[in-house]
Amino acid sequence: MATAVSSAAPIAPAPVSAAARPPGYYVRQRLWQNRPAVAGLAFIALCTLIALLGYWVLPDNSPNANHGFVQIQKERPGLRVLLLRQPLPDSARFGVASDNLLTTWLRGREPAVQETPIGGYQFVGDSIILKPLGEHSAEAGRLRRLALSTVVGHPGSRAELQRLVRDEHLINRFYVLGTDKAGRDELSRLLLGTRISLGIGLVAVLISVVLGMAVGAVAGYFGGWVDSVLLGVMTVVWSIPGIMLVIAISLALDSKGVWVSFVAVGLTMWVDVARVVRGQMLSLRSATFVEAGRVLGLPTARLIARHLLPNMRGPLIVLATSNFAAAILLEAGLSFLGLGVQPPAPSWGLMVKEGYDLLGTEAGLWLTLLPGTAISLLVLSFNLLGNGLRDAYDPKTPVMG
Known part of the structure; x- marks a missing residue:
């Protein structure tokens, strides 16, 4: 009995589905579709460019x-x-x-x-x-x-x-923007103020993220009495107003310079990061991949740094943007009170104070309004970007196109 030989057509390779794309692709897509977040990112990028160019683009580069x-x-x-x-x-x-x-x-x-x-x-x-x-x-x-x-x-x-x-x-x-009470170019001081505001935000965020991640990871991973002690420290620091902490740090260091303000603001904001990292660590430490890492004998430091903390990238990025805005506001408030950046450095908070002292005169209005508007726009941009990142990292947010 002859057997029939059937010839099968060659199987074409299956097309790559949208599901095969990495998660970062969807994060970027959701972010670009959020117009307010993109507008905030564009303004932050412009301010960053001005801060990087610095004296090279100022009308008054003294x-x-x-x-x-x-x-x-x-x-x-x-x-x-x-x-x-x-x-x-x-x-x-x-x-x-x-x-x-x-x-x-x-x-x-x-x-x-x-x-x-x-x-x-x-x-x-x-x-x-x-x-x-x-x-x-x-x-x-x-x-x-x-x-x-x-x-x-x-x-x-x-x-x-x-x-x-x-x-x-x-x-x-x-x-272009007139002169201040000392006859200095207001535009040059406003542009140079972006370097201080972004600089203090960057240093504060770096300090808060590094310190907060370390404390939160140790507290959440080990638990027990270690968690209780570190949680108590976080609670105590959390209860102290940020301005009081900055004053205490400035007095301890016996200085009120620019870099002291940078470090002092950073040391007041790490608790937010530590609490988020601790909560995430408590929920992840019993995950299957963590148990597998322990069975394989991975060192605790490597397990935390290489496998646990990367899973918190989304919440940390969102928190960093909000801390950036909070640091700018805190520095402006401290400079307004005379506790932050000292004259003649062109801090926006200090410029608001100089304009505030002249309120009631013809010049007081714009000397207060100009730096105040700059602070508001930069803080608003970081808040819009933070909201956009929060939605972008949410897998429930639909991706158009």
Whole structure:
């Protein structure tokens, strides 16, 4: 009996299903579909770029953007000023650093020339007659006469000196957001303030995440009396106001500098992270993969660091963004009270305080409103991003497309 031989068609490879994609793909998809979160992320990215560029993009790149003129203090936005540039005296030239890109990025540059706001000028022979600017000037109402060779820094013919003064020593400067109470460029100080706000947020988040993960992981994994002791420490720290902790840390370190503020704010925020990590650790320590790791003899430190903590990545990222916003607000409040970043550093909280002291005057409104708006926008951006990340890490959130 002949047997029939059936020829089967070749089996085509099964297409890769959407379920084969890694979880991170769906997290990113959910995040990009959340328009408020994307808008917050874009604003944070813009502020980060400004903070990284720092002094390179500031109209006033002097250290702390602290180059001001008493003649133009508390002027409204849109101010245009004519400045006369003169060589620095010999005694002041030794303090001017060389034109180094790295030094400029890190600390700014000391002015290489002496600038004076003037209300007008007129050439008379070998001299220039200057009209003082502003009622705050010590020479208000009096004309000032300077030799052209003094302005230029070297002798020359009258026509040549007048041309040099007109082309190289007289400049127009535009103050987009006006000036503060010391006659400093408000825009430069606002832009430089992003470096302090983002810097203190970053340092605070790093300290809080590292310390909180360590304490929470130990408490949740070992349990027993270790958990009780560490939970008691967390409860005590939790009950102390953050401002009081920062004051205590500043007094203990006997300093109120920028880096002390960074560290102090970070040491007040680790409890949130520790409580979340402890709760997650309590629920995961009895999981099957953890028991398998113990049976295989994996060291406890490796089991925690390589297998347990990575499973908490989502909640920790969401908590880090909220702590970032909280750190910015805390630093602003401390600087407003005079306990944080000290003058002349351009902290947004300190700038709000300077504007608040001038409320009731014409300049008080925008000097308070501008840094206050910057703080609000940055904190709102982190909150929107945190909400978006929370939804993105929730598997119940649908993915469109």
